Amino acid sequence: MESRGITSQEKTGIELHSAEYAPTLSVRQILLVRQIVLEALHPSELPFLQYWSLDPTITFLNHGSFGACPLAVLAEQQQLRARMEQQPLQFFGRDLEALLDDARAKLAAFVGADSDDLAFVPNATTAINTVLRSLVFAPGDELLTTNQEYNACRNALNYVAERYNLKVVVAEIPFPIESSKQVVEAIIGCISARTRLALLDHVVSQTGLVFPIAELVQALTQRGVETLVDGAHAPGMVPLNLQTIGATYYTGNCHKWLCAPKGAAFLYVQRDRQAVIRPLTISHGANATRTDRSRFRLEFDWTGTDDPTAYLCIPTAIRVMESLLPCGWQDVMAKNHALAITARRHLCETLEIVPPCPDEMLGSLAVLPLLDGNPQWLQDSLLERYQIEVPIVPFPTANSRLVRVSAQLYNRLEQYEVLATAIVALLYEELNQTANK
Numbered sequence: 001m002e003s004r005g006i007t008s009q010e011k012t013g014i015e016l017h018s019a020e021y022a023p024t025l026s027v028r029q030i031l032l033v034r035q036i037v038l039e040a041l042h043p044s045e046l047p048f049l050q051y052w053s054l055d056p057t058i059t060f061l062n063h064g065s066f067g068a069c070p071l072a073v074l075a076e077q078q079q080l081r082a083r084m085e086q087q088p089l090q091f092f093g094r095d096l097e098a099l100l101d102d103a104r105a106k107l108a109a110f111v112g113a114d115s116d117d118l119a120f121v122p123n124a125t126t127a128i129n130t131v132l133r134s135l136v137f138a139p140g141d142e143l144l145t146t147n148q149e150y151n152a153c154r155n156a157l158n159y160v161a162e163r164y165n166l167k168v169v170v171a172e173i174p175f176p177i178e179s180s181k182q183v184v185e186a187i188i189g190c191i192s193a194r195t196r197l198a199l200l201d202h203v204v205s206q207t208g209l210v211f212p213i214a215e216l217v218q219a220l221t222q223r224g225v226e227t228l229v230d231g232a233h234a235p236g237m238v239p240l241n242l243q244t245i246g247a248t249y250y251t252g253n254c255h256k257w258l259c260a261p262k263g264a265a266f267l268y269v270q271r272d273r274q275a276v277i278r279p280l281t282i283s284h285g286a287n288a289t290r291t292d293r294s295r296f297r298l299e300f301d302w303t304g305t306d307d308p309t310a311y312l313c314i315p316t317a318i319r320v321m322e323s324l325l326p327c328g329w330q331d332v333m334a335k336n337h338a339l340a341i342t343a344r345r346h347l348c349e350t351l352e353i354v355p356p357c358p359d360e361m362l363g364s365l366a367v368l369p370l371l372d373g374n375p376q377w378l379q380d381s382l383l384e385r386y387q388i389e390v391p392i393v394p395f396p397t398a399n400s401r402l403v404r405v406s407a408q409l410y411n412r413l414e415q416y417e418v419l420a421t422a423i424v425a426l427l428y429e430e431l432n433q434t435a436n437k
């Protein structure tokens, strides 16, 4: 590929740091940018792309939002659905329980938990709501979270706080940040005698930071605070051992970095808290007379008729992904992390940005702050004009712009080089328009 080894700045002669330059972009430069973008989009240069059904005309740098499921896993789901529809009574009435047990055992081994402590749920949002809405609080109790909490889960926290007249205490985690020590200090510094529960991300959506979760859980537990960890991005991105982490409650999505079909997640609940945590939907399990299974298991395994095939495909997703590289998952996580770091380095160099956190605080998401402006315009323009799918996150203010890149096996460094070039061109154009107003 022609662009390899040559920075987009060298090729286009465009410099981003705008204060000094005269904002003019020649037609020749615009054409050059477009040419680099089009050259770099050739799918034959992305060998792993063949295992996914992603549109090859899109430079897809957003695995993080919804994941993407490999073709082999989707084929397995299709077979399970055919089986379900061929004899629904056999499938739901006689086979499903053992199938769920088997899938849960394989997932438990992957996340370092006892399968008796795991329940399947469709997504992390459901798991967070399940815990928050099961607990009973006293007026004046405090719920601790951070300024980087995912909006949907923060809403669930606010809902419960309003209902019980609780105080939500928000630890301010800086971004840019120099070390994970700052995360621990900010959170521990917000604990009071009234703190009942801390809702913390394992991997933050907006900034891509991987929090030192075992250390945080330990410090909170020592101070008598229950921990609800939102690990929506963690399974398949970072090595996971729930027993070592020791959270009271932990949820992870399997449809993101584990690459299971959509609607596959789990909720881990410490054994001595399982009697308290009830599913959002109360169903047959609530008065079941069986004694061979816990109430926790009976309630969560049936919350009304639904398609359970995403859960059942988790073992296949684990197998398919580990088969793609010689050392399996260890390689997948290491390769994705390395790509995120290299991509970030390239973006930082091209866009003249100081990396906002140390490499060790990242998994396979990397986030960079761009010049303030309209985030939606930039995200839409990258897609419409350059066929690049990447989120521009309005954080910490509505006018802020964080570009968040994901790195999955089907991505290559050249795609981020293209992104850097396209961002340079668009920011330049934006400045040009502002200057001409």
Ligand SMILES: Cc1ncc(COP(=O)(O)O)c(C=O)c1O
Pocket: 064, 065, 123, 124, 125, 126, 150, 152, 153, 201, 203, 204, 205, 230, 232, 233, 253
């Ligand atoms: C930190 C975090 N929590 C929760 C979620 C919600 O995941 P879901 O939509 O699968 O419930 C996300 C999604 O990106 C996330 O990043």
